[in-house]
Amino acid sequence: MTDPFLDIRNLCLSFGRLRALEDVSLSVRPGERLALLGHNGAGKSTLFKAVLGFLQPSAGRIAVTGHAPGTDAARIAVNYLPEVVSFPRNLTGREVLVFFSGLRGAPRAAVADLLARVGLTEASDRTVGTYSKGMRQRLGLAQALIGAPRLLLLDEPTSGLDPVSRQEFYEIIADAAARGSAVLLSSHSLEEVQDRTDRVAILAQGKLRADGTLAELAAGAALPTRIRVTAKPGAADELHAAFGGRRVNGCRLELECPQDAKLAMLAQLGRHEHALSDIDLAAPGLNDIYRHYSGRNETEDRT
Numbered sequence: 001m002t003d004p005f006l007d008i009r010n011l012c013l014s015f016g017r018l019r020a021l022e023d024v025s026l027s028v029r030p031g032e033r034l035a036l037l038g039h040n041g042a043g044k045s046t047l048f049k050a051v052l053g054f055l056q057p058s059a060g061r062i063a064v065t066g067h068a069p070g071t072d073a074a075r076i077a078v079n080y081l082p083e084v085v086s087f088p089r090n091l092t093g094r095e096v097l098v099f100f101s102g103l104r105g106a107p108r109a110a111v112a113d114l115l116a117r118v119g120l121t122e123a124s125d126r127t128v129g130t131y132s133k134g135m136r137q138r139l140g141l142a143q144a145l146i147g148a149p150r151l152l153l154l155d156e157p158t159s160g161l162d163p164v165s166r167q168e169f170y171e172i173i174a175d176a177a178a179r180g181s182a183v184l185l186s187s188h189s190l191e192e193v194q195d196r197t198d199r200v201a202i203l204a205q206g207k208l209r210a211d212g213t214l215a216e217l218a219a220g221a222a223l224p225t226r227i228r229v230t231a232k233p234g235a236a237d238e239l240h241a242a243f244g245g246r247r248v249n250g251c252r253l254e255l256e257c258p259q260d261a262k263l264a265m266l267a268q269l270g271r272h273e274h275a276l277s278d279i280d281l282a283a284p285g286l287n288d289i290y291r292h293y294s295g296r297n298e299t300e301d302r303t
């Protein structure tokens with residue numbers, strides 16, 4: 001297996017008495033996209049800043065392509081898209097990329113290709129001040145792609161983008177990974193990153209609660225299946241006495257059972273067919289999985 005471009009081991013980082021990161025270990029390999037999820041204040045930006053060498057860990061180790069953050073070798077290997085991008089409003093998109101290419105020592109000749117990759121060719125000679133938020137974000141991504149960095153750090157890259165722009169953004173990120181970059185991106189939404197990243201890591205209060213594929217996270221959470229039962233008029237008491245569960249209203253009952261006990265439960269319910277009007281099965285959803293690991297509801301974090 002190839003060495004990771006980003007390797008974090010037992011990282012701890014504090015602000016005074018606040019432990020922003022506690023014993024966090026994770027790695028991202030070439031061509032891999034890892035989504036770092038967590039609610040506001042979970043420690044995502046702090047982790048990014050530590051990888052960039054802007055913040056010093058109190059313990060643990062970070063290696064960017066084998067080099068310590070902040071060294072020249074690590075700086076060349078990594079590029080970053082901050083949560084809020086801002087460029088001089090009176091420069092054109094092309095001028096911005098030429099400027100940043102100069103800073104990174106990347107060839108000017110690659111700017112046209114970068115503009116094409118993010119779909120800004122036609123707008124390339126307009127000033128940034130005339131760009132929409134989505135266009136500025138694309139320019140930010142093009143800036144992050146300058147010099148084909150081995151490690152791409154994207155801090156909530158799609159916040160504020162509409163669904164179509166979001167999808168296009170993830171396609172560009174997939175293309176960067178296909179070209180060999182390791183991608184670490186942060187997000188608040190498991191729903192958004194499913195099918196668009198290879199693995200998901202969940203941070204909560206500075207601790208890493210999960211790291212794996214969505215299927216692994218779902219299996220690890222071992223969440224129950226919910227069975228919603230609607231009783232025939234007057235039969236809810238009988239079903240409640242037989243199965244327990246939560247009474248939702250006069251005729252509905254909500255039961256939970258482990259995934260592997262689902263069929264047995266349905267068979268048992270079948271024995272009370274005379275009392276049943278309907279049965280509805282709900283497998284655990286992404287929100288349930290996220291809440292299990294983070295202790296929070298995904299939708300709460302977007303507010």
Ligand SMILES: Nc1ncnc2c1ncn2[C@@H]1O[C@H](COP(=O)(O)OP(=O)(O)OP(=O)(O)O)[C@@H](O)[C@H]1O
Binds near residue numbers: 040
């Ligand atoms: N410079 C700082 N000084 C003191 N505390 C800080 C500093 N930067 C971050 N923190 C604290 O560290 C914790 C983690 O913050 P961080 O910005 O990493 O969270 P986040 O997961 O990126 O949140 P968000 O999703 O809101 O961007 C928070 O409690 C925050 O208040």
